[in-house]
Amino acid sequence: AQSVAQPEDQVNVAEGNPLTVKCTYSVSGNPYLFWYVQYPNRGLQFLLKYITGDNLVKGSYGFEAEFNKSQTSFHLKKPSALVSDSALYFCAVRPPHNTGTASKLTFGTGTRLQVTL
Amino acid sequence: NAGVTQTPKFQVLKTGQSMTLQCAQDMNHEYMSWYRQDPGMGLRLIHYSVGAGITDQGEVPNGYNVSRSTTEDFPLRLLSAAPSQTSVYFCASRTWGSTDTQYFGPGTRLTVL
Numbered sequence: 001a002q003s004v005a006q007p008e009d010q011v012n013v014a015e016g017n018p019l020t021v022k023c024t025y026s027v028s029g030n031p032y033l034f035w036y037v038q039y040p041n042r043g044l045q046f047l048l049k050y051i052t053g054d055n056l057v058k059g060s061y062g063f064e065a066e067f068n069k070s071q072t073s074f075h076l077k078k079p080s081a082l083v084s085d086s087a088l089y090f091c092a093v094r095p096p097h098n099t100g101t102a103s104k105l106t107f108g109t110g111t112r113l114q115v116t117l
Numbered sequence: 118n119a120g121v122t123q124t125p126k127f128q129v130l131k132t133g134q135s136m137t138l139q140c141a142q143d144m145n146h147e148y149m150s151w152y153r154q155d156p157g158m159g160l161r162l163i164h165y166s167v168g169a170g171i172t173d174q175g176e177v178p179n180g181y182n183v184s185r186s187t188t189e190d191f192p193l194r195l196l197s198a199a200p201s202q203t204s205v206y207f208c209a210s211r212t213w214g215s216t217d218t219q220y221f222g223p224g225t226r227l228t229v230l
Contacts, residue, residue: 009157034218034219036221041224042223042224043121043207043221043222043223043224044160044207044209044221045221046218046219046220049218090159090160104150104162104165104175105150105162105219106162107152107159107160107161108159109157109158109159110159
């Protein structure tokens, strides 16, 4: 069964500093990996995804994520954090199939990012 | 495109009452799903559908029913609400391609007293 772990409930960072939100996964075969962001009282918004190719994926709002197959990780990064980045971040994984239960997206428990001045 | 829409935004029920959470999408997506979000639990899949007339159970299906009579609509029914169903519910949809992104609705906050 596939699973996602986000080991940090909360990450605190000062504005202007780099940030990293950690994610590790377990799935059979080559994974499809996603990051979503949730602002207060809103639905989830897609940030970026890794399907294949370059291990460094660039997404919305200046975020990027690095796929590391040997460490089964997909950490979210941003070189310079903004206060407006404060939100709940979810990592998700699914196997590369289009049929039946294998197509389900499994989410981590979320990491709250708090960026302060 | 309105994307994925959900109604109502908020709902309070008494134990034992029934209700239907509505979800609609206008992107012609084959795949639709319902999640519930609880603190510290992330999002858990309740039911999903890969097309009109086809539904299946997710991780936490007990107490919920779904149907998919059209591509656009995917309602979630609570037959007899319980306090354990107090949660925020999200509907999502995506195309059936291999690299597709899932789009989420704004959510319904449900409280069962």
